[in-house]
Ligand code: C2E
C-alpha cells in the first residue's frame with residue numbers, strides 16, 4: 001500500500017508538471033496572440049422578455065490557438081490576470097465593441113466585461129472617453145459588467161471609478177449576481193443600473209418550484225433597488241415561460257435565443273429580430 005501511495009504521488013507530480021508546462025505555454029502564446037491581434041470578439045444578444053426585441057449585446061472574448069484550437073475565456077482570462085496583461089485585453093475589447101456597436105441599427109447597446117484588476121491597471125474613464133469619441137457612440141449605449149468579486153477586490157477604487165463612469169452616463173451592470181459573497185451593502189452603495197442574475201438560478205426553474213421562487217425573490221430585490229433585472233443562461237422555452245409568468249425579470253440572455261455570434265452574424269440577427 002505504501003508503494004502504491006508513492007506511485008500515485010509520482011503520477012500527481014507528473015500531472016502537475018504537465019499542467020505547469022501547459023500553462024506556461026499558453027501564457028507565452030497568449031502574449032503573442034494579443035500582440036498579433038489574434039484575439040477576437042463574439043456577441044450575444046440581451047432581449048426584452050416580452051417583446052423579444054434585442055436591447056443590447058454582450059461582447060465576449062475569443063482566442064483560437066493555432067494548434068490547440070479554441071481556448072475558453074474561463075481559461076485565458078485568469079491567465080491574463082496573472083500575467084498582468086488583462087488591461088490590454090480589456091482595452092482591445094472596449095475599443096472593438098464600441099466600434100462594432102456604432103454600426104448597429106437602432107439604439108442597441110453593447111456590454112463589456114471588466115476585470116477587478118482593471119480598476120488599478122487601467123484608466124477606464126479615459127479609455128471609454130477615447131473609444132466613444134472615436135466611434136461617435138453615445139455613452140448610454142455602453143455598459144460595463146463587473147462581478148461582485150471584482151468589486152470586493154478593489155472596494156474603494158471600484159467605487160470611485162464606477163462613479164466617474166456613471167457620471168458620464170455609462171451603464172453599470174453587476175454580473176453573475178448571487179454567486180459571490182452575500183454582503184449586499186455595496187449593492188446600494190455602488191452606482192449599478194442593472195443586475196444580471198447568474199444562470200445557476202435559472203437552470204431548474206421549470207421543474208422546481210422552490211428554484212422559481214428563489215429566482216423571483218432575487219429579481220424582486222433588484223426591482224426594489226430600481227435596477228434593470230436580467231436573467232442569464234435561458235436555454236428553454238419552459239424556463240422563459242416560468243420567468244415571464246412568475247418573476248419581474250425584464251431582460252433575458254441565453255442559448256434559447258442565440259449563442260454568441262461573430263459581428264457579421266449579430267448585425268443580421270438584430271435586423272431579423274428587430275426589423
Ligand atoms: P459571463 O460574463 O458570465 O458571460 C456569459 C457566459 O455564459 C459566456 O461564456 C456565454 O457564452 C455563456 N452563456 C450564454 N448563454 C448561455 C446559456 O444559455 N447556457 C450556458 N450554459 N452558457 C451560456 P464564455 O463566452 O465562455 O465566457 C465565460 C466567462 O469568461 C464570462 O462569463 C466572463 O466572466 C469571462 N469573459 C469572457 N469574455 C471576457 C472579456 O472580454 N473580458 C473579461 N474580463 N472576461 C471575459
Ligand code: CA
Nearest residue numbers: 058113145175
Ligand atoms: Ca458578463
Ligand code: CA
Nearest residue numbers: 175176196232
Ligand atoms: Ca454573467
Ligand code: CA
Nearest residue numbers: 176198199232
Ligand atoms: Ca458566469
